Amino acid sequence: MTINDVKETLGARYVIGEEWKDKEVHTACGSDMMSDVLAFMKDQSVLLTGLCNLQVIRTCEMMDIICVVFVRGKLPDEAMIEMAKEKEIAILSTGHRMFSACGMLYEKGLRGGPTYNE
Structure with a gap:
């Protein structure tokens, strides 16, 4: 799946990054807790979140997340x-x-990575 596929699936709009629309994404995560994102995300991922602050972008940089989707119409x-x-x-x-x-996104085949087992 590409970033543009994510956009089309969600009926989303680009805030920035349309020039990277063909980049591949392999997993996704939905969280407002950046500590969970740090613990469970993998490279070339999509983050779905309602948290709208600089920490989200910093977390993405650390985890090589290439796309953030703000839900509920939120804007950075x-x-x-x-x-x-x-x-x-x-x-x-x-x-x-x-x-x-x-x-x-799950219906379209995008997964969240390996299952967490305690």
Whole structure:
């Protein structure tokens, strides 16, 4: 799946990053807790979140996440957009709630990676 496939599946819009639309994504994660993202995400992933602050972009940079989808119509501020541009992280926004957006991507074959076992 590509970033553009994510956009089309979710009926999202690009905030920035349309020039990276053909980059491949292999897994996705839906979370507002960046500590969980740090613990469980893999390279070339999509992060779905309702958390809208600079920490989201910093986390993406650390985990090689190439696309952030803000759910519930949330939009980043200019500082977030600038940082994401520098790091070549695409930002999308969708009106869907996180649960629905994750389910839509799952239906299209995007998975969350290995199962966590205690």
